[in-house]
Amino acid sequence: MAAKRRAKAPENGLLIDYEYCTGCYACQVACQQEHRWPAGMGGIRVQEIVQNLPNDKSYLTYIPFPTELCVLCAARTRKGQQPACVQHCMAACMKYGRIEDLAKEMTKPRMVLWAPRG
């Protein structure tokens, strides 16, 4: 019964292969441009994560995080275009699609499947 009170299951999402995200901010600014957000707001934000590892080593990861303002570029995808972030991603590490299909493409490590507010 609890499931009924929850929002409708998301249909579409973003598959991010964060192994290749270089932290270039193209997605972040592409979104701000597309939706004319002022600085300080936007549908996707790039985060830098530095993890200490054993033996005095570290690993640097960037990851684009879709925010509460992400609408998965519905106006673009209706026209058959990619979301602004996906098209402009310099590392080509983002993919938009049906969550079911994207889940099948999680065939390597260091990937994340986002189901934003949409």
Add this chain to the structure above:
Amino acid sequence: MIVRTTAWSAGPGCHGGCGVLAHIEDGKLVKIEGDPEHPINRGRLCSRCLAMTQYVDHPGRLRSPRKRVGERGENKWQDISWEEAYDLIEEKMGKIREEYGPESVVFSMGTGRDVGAWICLLAYNYGSPNVMFALSGIGCYSPRIAASETVLGDYCVFDGGQWLPKGHDDPRYQVPETIVIWGYNINASCPDNIFGHWITDLMKKGSKIICIDPRLSFFASRADQWLQLRPGTDGALAMGFLNVIINEGLYDRKFVEKWTNAPHLIRSDTGTLLRASDLVEGGSPDDFVVWDTAAGAPAIWDSAELEFRAPGAAPDAPPLTGVAPALEVPAEQCAMHLLDESSVPVKTVWSTFRAEVAEYPVDRVAQITWLRAEDIVEAARMYAKSRPATIQWGVAVDMTPAITPTSMAIAALWCLTGNLDVPGGNVVARSAFGAVAYALPGSRGPIQLPGQEVDATRIARDRYGVLSEFIWRAQTDVTLEQVFTGKPYPIKGMWVQACNLVGGIGYDPQRWVKALKKLDFVCVVDTFMTPTAELADIVLPAATFLEKDGIRSWWTPLESIVKAMEVEGCRPDNEINFELARRFNPDLKWHDLHELLDEIVSPSGMTFHELAKKGWELPPDGDPSAPYHRHERGLLRPDGKPGFKTPSGKMELYSVLRERWGFEPLPHHEEPPFSPASSPELFEQYPLILTTGRRSPVYFNSEHRNIPWLREADPDPVVELHPETGAALGIGNGEWVWIENMFGKARLKAKLTPIVPRWLASATHGWWYPEQEGAEPSLRGVWDSSTNQLLPMGYQGKDGLGTHAKCTLCKVYRAHTAPPGAYALPEGGVIGGAVSAAGTAHGPAPGHAPAAARGASTDDPGKEA
């Protein structure tokens, strides 16, 4: 309306080349997107280009020429018409030309921008050879290119398939097994005519990475070999690689024998190359000598015909065939009888080169570079054994005064390992179809100096041989000195275009301020007011790439830039300079800019408009600007003979030109001027290695701090310190600190992160605060955070090239206060304020960050109560 064009500089600021689609409504830019069909970016686009709507319409953008009405640096201006501006410039610069000669005006440019051709057009038609790239030691890219041209006759870049219509999907292409990324955070920077993320693409296809970088970059994190070297020791590392590769026999011996000057003989008495003129009557000093093991006798290498000749043979005698040049001269044959009856021992270039390389055993290299010997060995083996392998080097390599010998060592690596001009290797980079606008190494465009006699006055041309052959610039450090000494002739004026001498490219910026104030006339052309523009007499508002017609012919493809829109009051650099070139030279060859553009692209067989219809064009196979194996196919030399465009026709392990110019002809390592090894006393006082210029993906050098979307992504000038270093110095994360050395100091925000080693301070460069007061003493906050205050001019390399911005010393301590410009997003998200209303004499509205922004956030531990 959607306009397809090419992005290059004014706007994103970059070296350009990406295809874009500009969405224009009612003459305004509403959106810009990557062109999915474009071979360089394939639909992708960087943050700086994606922020163009905030750039073109920025309220701070210059929209009218203005003239100074107060003292220099008072920020008092009056808007004037273009006609009045041109008249004033013509009058002031005309007067200097008349009284002191045209060489008394220096034309200063920034890096890689779409102004190089146009600034030459203006300077040369004014009559001055003094075009200056304003970085100390001309220390960005030109030195690497020149060094490569010196020994190879050409320049190479990594092969990302950019020459082929299908890119790295083309069947002729081979994915590199290993990519060496040398001193280059290429994805976060503005690569020189290549696209950094091609490497990310290739990693997905299996390329392994060797990353040479003191800092843990994206690539370093994902590298098979990460060499965290001490900055400025790249030359020693390259020599160490050569040591491993030669000692372990991992080099391509056939290439060495056939395509390099390894067999040429060197005299032991003078240490110089043995010439045919030493050996035989009538022999040419341009021809060299080898020991022919087949004949057991010397043979002459004819450098013009690229053939062997018997010593003393008649000029019309057929060339010698079957010559087997020795790589090492047999001991019993090592004395050569010369024309002057003397008997001189000789050795080969190969022996000499090997002896130099032997000076760099890995243990010694490990000591110099602060790397582990076994890591050097493993990386060298991995590179040499990979097929193909490629090296892409970045500006960090230029950041040593020994840039030329360092580059010679790295170029030798890709040649000796058989990776020269092979698919997936290091491929000769030439402008598509040979269409270039102005003189660059290896090419001569239509924009040229009127004659050699004019060039004779170019600053330091006579001092540094390389400047007469490969770099047509005034040497920057010598030019700055000449402003003050007036010797050998006075400098009276400066034309500064797309160049922020005080806030960006100039080391010792206080000295540049003094220099600018000493001049009779300064004109600055830019898109926004900068600390440099504040010191001008006339400021001209430049157009962005969206507002101009132009071409881009830097490597491939040949591309058109087409005017998508206009911003009232602004004019393109090329139109401005064309108009003034016409005024200074009434006999100018071209009637209008398009006639000149047509001539520039004419080697392609197209006119500018024909090119613009296509957008871009790749050269066909067989064109000297298309790969591969061009030295074998006779495509590199004007005479069509297989070989290289060098004095010997060979890839020169021992440089004929360097010998001629009086510099060391072999690669080697030299310590930078300020380092633990070269200045240990200073190192005691300043115990951290300072490297400046860590790139930000949202900024191009000193630009874009006024673009809200970009500033919010990277709001503050940052110095990265290891957390343990921070702890030892009592510095918390996010705290404002001073970095200081024997030359000056700057205030930056400490970012404590393990991505830098404990001994390093990695500081961002080019910081000034567009939102701050323009008038002196502030000059838009440039004295707060500019790291160039720690870098002196005048420490260029022996050959006038190379610099030290990435390898000096400093100490770091708490600043207790934030600079007034510390970032907080101003109301309305506008940074940089609005330009004054037309005609007022009060300059731009201050528009600086509100008082609340001062001192930054309240949780800043560095803030004083």
